Amino acid sequence: MPRPTRTTDSKAVTAREKSAALRREHEARERRRTRLIVLAAALVVLLVAGVVTFAVLRERANRPSLAGVKTYTVQQGHTAKAVTYAQTPPAGGEHDPVWLNCGIYPSPVRNENAVHSMEHGAVWVTYRPDLPAADVDKLKAAMPDTYMVLSPYDGLPAPVVASAWGKQLYLTGADDPRLAVFIKTYRQGPQAPEPGASCTGGTDGASGTGQTPSGPGVAP
Amino acid sequence: MTTGRRAAAVALALLAVVGAFLLGGQLLRPATPSDTSAEAGFARDMQTHHNQAVEMALVVREKSTEPVLRSVAYDIATSQSQQSGQMFAWLTMWGLTQTGSGPHMTWMSGSDGGHEGMSGAATGAPAGAGSGMLLPDGRMPGMASSADLARLRSATGRNAEVLFLRLMVVHHRAGVVMARAIEQRTSRPEVLSLARSVVSAQTSEISQMDDLLSARGAAAA
Numbered sequence: 001m002p003r004p005t006r007t008t009d010s011k012a013v014t015a016r017e018k019s020a021a022l023r024r025e026h027e028a029r030e031r032r033r034t035r036l037i038v039l040a041a042a043l044v045v046l047l048v049a050g051v052v053t054f055a056v057l058r059e060r061a062n063r064p065s066l067a068g069v070k071t072y073t074v075q076q077g078h079t080a081k082a083v084t085y086a087q088t089p090p091a092g093g094e095h096d097p098v099w100l101n102c103g104i105y106p107s108p109v110r111n112e113n114a115v116h117s118m119e120h121g122a123v124w125v126t127y128r129p130d131l132p133a134a135d136v137d138k139l140k141a142a143m144p145d146t147y148m149v150l151s152p153y154d155g156l157p158a159p160v161v162a163s164a165w166g167k168q169l170y171l172t173g174a175d176d177p178r179l180a181v182f183i184k185t186y187r188q189g190p191q192a193p194e195p196g197a198s199c200t201g202g203t204d205g206a207s208g209t210g211q212t213p214s215g216p217g218v219a220p
Numbered sequence: 221m222t223t224g225r226r227a228a229a230v231a232l233a234l235l236a237v238v239g240a241f242l243l244g245g246q247l248l249r250p251a252t253p254s255d256t257s258a259e260a261g262f263a264r265d266m267q268t269h270h271n272q273a274v275e276m277a278l279v280v281r282e283k284s285t286e287p288v289l290r291s292v293a294y295d296i297a298t299s300q301s302q303q304s305g306q307m308f309a310w311l312t313m314w315g316l317t318q319t320g321s322g323p324h325m326t327w328m329s330g331s332d333g334g335h336e337g338m339s340g341a342a343t344g345a346p347a348g349a350g351s352g353m354l355l356p357d358g359r360m361p362g363m364a365s366s367a368d369l370a371r372l373r374s375a376t377g378r379n380a381e382v383l384f385l386r387l388m389v390v391h392h393r394a395g396v397v398m399a400r401a402i403e404q405r406t407s408r409p410e411v412l413s414l415a416r417s418v419v420s421a422q423t424s425e426i427s428q429m430d431d432l433l434s435a436r437g438a439a440a441a
Contacts, residue, residue: 038227041231041235042234048238121318145358184320196304196308
């Protein structure tokens with residue numbers, strides 16, 4: 001059978017060229033589509049990464065910093081004697097065998113008892129006696145109902161000072177947003193040597209002072 | 221491979237990266253309750269609740285000479301401080317603080333499988349908010365007030381025993397409601413196990429304390 005002779009039919013040439021052109025056009029379209037799909041997928045990846053980064057950064061920025069918290073190495077131990085503390089107010093140290101009952105006190109409490117409560121995981125919030133009554137009310141409202149002591153304190157280095165065992169933060173006042181963060185972090189926190197030990201069944205403040213117990217007020 | 225297939229493959233690979241990223245975030249995140257979870261809320265609130273029961277039991281033990289009541293008080297003080305310690309340890313192991321951010325009982329306002337628990341309707345407070353379950357002075361249900369505790373501390377003899385029993389029955393009832401509420405909201409075995417212990421122990425102690433009240437000629441709480 002004779003092989004078909006190479007066609008020189010102009011119609012056939014045109015058809016081949018046409019089909020080649022179509023193929024090129026098709027390939028170009030494919031390439032454009034590929035680029036679009038890759039671009040879209042890359043955008044999705046970038047978008048997800050961006051949203052996550054933004055959320056994390058915003059979360060960090062909104063968290064009040066506890067950078068101002070001072071950390072002290074303090075001694076444990078019981079003594080019935082008066083103790084001279086390195087910090088004002090004390091942020092831990094030797095203390096009375098009897099702890100202070102947690103609660104809200106309208107007048108100053110004995111250091112040696114309050115320090116024992118901090119050993120049990122309480123946060124002790126102290127304020128200058130001249131703090132306006134409205135601000136004292138704000139502090140009362142910010143107190144959890146257990147493992148907290150609130151009392152006025154003479155000669156404070158700041159309007160309000162929050163203390164926990166080995167930790168202390170000077171606050172600008174009752175509105176300082178770091179108070180809530182300090183309480184959340186250190187009340188029954190890992191720095192306390194005996195968390196969960198009682199903050200009741202101790203003294204209402206009369207121990208060693210000979211004064212009439214003032215007694216903790218009604219906690220909110 | 222045609223360009224179309226290649227494009228699809230590249231796109232699929234990129235989406236797989238995204239998927240892995242999202243899924244990995246879920247899987248790699250430690251499978252423990254979050255700071256605002258019902259489990260964390262329960263662990264914090266129930267510690268506070270239990271610790272007050274321990275306090276009241278120790279107060280009455282110093283005042284009573286009656287062996288059965290002293291045993292009940294001893295039992296409550298030791299078992300509830302042990303359970304309180306379990307809940308403390310959960311929070312530590314979950315990497316959470318012992319102190320929450322919101323008001324007590326917020327965890328009980330969430331989804332509860334259709335059970336109402338301590339709803340606002342029961343306390344006359346608006347439903348939907350955790351604080352709506354609290355007593356007007358901010359106490360959790362069942363908690364004795366500062367005035368109640370002061371009366372208990374100053375009472376003596378039979379009066380102290382009766383006051384203790386009444387306060388503790390009310391305290392236990394609310395404890396059982398809280399334990400039932402967490403049973404509806406968790407699948408964690410350690411939490412379920414403790415919740416069931418609380419329900420069974422406190423339910424039987426309530427009936428025992430009711431008996432002790434009637435033995436003293438006092439009305440039930």
